[in-house]
Amino acid sequence: MTTTTKTVDTQADPVTGVDDATTATAYEEASSSDRRLSQLDALEAEAILVIREMAGELERPALLFSGGKDSVVMLHLATKAFWPAPIPFPVLHVDTGHNFPEVLAYRDETVERLGLRLVVASVQDYIDDGRLRERADGTRNPLQTMPLLDAINDNRFDGVFGGGRRDEEKARAKERIVSLRDEFGQWDPKNQRPELWNLFNPRHRPGEHVRVFPISNWTEVDIWRYIEREDIPLAPLYYAHEREVFRRDGMWLAVGPYSQPRDDEPVETRLVRYRTVGDMSCTGAVESPATTNADIVLEVAASTLTERGATRADDRISEAAMEDRKKEGYF
């Protein structure tokens, strides 16, 4: 079976939609006979091209791995890009200290399963020794930039693969696939390097580095369709589960050590799942009965809110919160 006929037809079988050749549709049979890639196969081919090209061009790349769905897809693509050789670079995680415990467990299992070297940059260490201070709003997402840049410098990484996608956010919509960062880790969105055809140029001066976004052109639905098609295991909190939550800023926040309800915020038990996974203090859950990848594909396609709009308090700080963080060197 070729990969072009591997896509699952969610319309025919939205509930069980598992990786099964019998569900391949007439369209895919047609597309393999006239040799045109489906959208998902085209995106996969582009991502693998970028990953391989940067592995060839760069001296010491690393892949940002949070245990979140986008970085999991990145790892899966990297596994395919180098198969049957192992992934030839380490993975880097910036641990806010407020991560969901099940995501950290998933991170460690995945690293073990794929035989990867994990480098952890810890926001907690920076707070403990005074290099960073806790913010008044308690969120640690913006605090990740300094440990990230230090880890890049200390390990002399000259390129860092990230799972950022252009459809996530309007500043990310402006990002190149291979994007230069200056010696301070800064992004200059007004003066980006031209990026032509499929020719990617990561050359830079000493002290500079590049960020590489192989899944730039994937949307949230594409990610879920791919997870479904490739049967990629994820952390359990992406699927519907009962959890104690409270309402704040229009989001359901989990009751936990880093996010406690105020007196006027009653705690309820709700059937929820996470659309994004970030810092526990500022990542909201969405109410959902979706327990399978096929359910989630349909749910995401029908959603009237963007994933960050629905789940991220840190993007609500200002109109250009993401741009400001990215300029400073954020993911």
Place this chain on the structure above:
Amino acid sequence: MATTTQAPEVALAAALDPAAVAGAARGTLLRLATAGSVDDGKSTLVGRLLHDTKSVLSDQLAAVERVSRDRGLTAADLALLTDGLRAEREQGITIDVAYRYFATANRSFVLADCPGHVQYTRNTVTGSSTADVVVLLVDARKGVLEQTRRHLAVTALLRVPHVIVAVNKIDLVDFSQEVYDRVEAEVQAVARELGVEDAIAIPVSALDGDNVAERSTRTPWYSGPSLLELLESLPPSDDPANESFRLPVQLVIRPQGAARDPQFRDYRGYAGQVASGVVRVGDEVVALPSGKRTTVTGIDLGESTLDEAFAPQSVTLRLADEIDISRGDVIAAAADAPEPTQDIKAVVCWLGDAPLRPGQRLLLKHGSRTVQTAVRTLDGALDLDDLHAVPSESLSLNDIGLVTLRLASPVPVENYSTSRRGGSFLLIDAHDGRTVAAGMVGATLPTAADAPSEPEGDEEWEI
């Protein structure tokens, strides 16, 4: 050009149906870029297209409405959907390409909204270089401006397969057919001179949505499709079966002792994206530049084994003989391989801040190979007023010129007119790593001797 049209209601209804949106991932991918002069309404058109295909989610629209209201506007400024940078919103202009995504029942679109200012032409080149179709906007009140010519020249040079001319702000000329006909004739004349023979024109109002997703009742004299209908019906890219097989080798995969499964200790494969054509197990291939021949014994995509691979799949080839092949080499069909060369003539779009001068040394990246190069001669620069090559001492930012290059080692380049992948290259400044030019092998510029009215402009771009 296929002119099958689908009723716009069908497309919109499908866009609203989650199963159809989820299913669109099975359809083909069309890459679309905007072009045109500043204030011709590119971002507004993109915003309108996203809005009318129900691709704008409620929190995005709410944010745009909030900002519009704060600025004292009575209606949402749809350009804010893509002008996402602080500086862009402050100035009300587009500085760099914004990428947006939308899908209809049978197609997914990657939409690159490009800037109009001459200062940011390199970003427009970036957005157009991967496009299947460029939508060139022209203000119905102003007609062809210098940036219209520049962007058409870039589109023609890049050989973007389809060009749509959106004659915009048709509402501001009272939906006049006379104005539309005049502007269309003017654009088509420039397009033909530049070698674009089959540009399709549509009268639109990006602000009000006339002929964007749905056909307008206010242009009864126009009987063609709406922009969205046209985009949905454009034929997909060329069939790889009609091209010659090429695969630039990105990596040699040789796990040896690092193989996680011991059965792959002796695996040796050549990883890369099929740049053009089709390759099958059993095909005879040649490695370039060495010229050594061998046979394909296996094609892998991750753990899957394929009988054939075609452009643009990323695969790994296994070969019968252990010949010397490394990153940067090209594996090509043995029967039909390009001749590696050290001397090339090419048209370049100069994107560097410092000018190009004859004698300059640079790096050239073609496929997965980077070699040193020297600019032998600058053979002319395109004058955007009369669209002909004129003698020039140097090329400045955003200039288009004809150069002769000498390469430090042979590279199997092809004519850009034959293969966009095989004929394209970057010029890179070795000192700071900056990309300073986009190059197209074998392209030429029209010369003053060519009669401007001659309709066979296409040939002027080919050798």
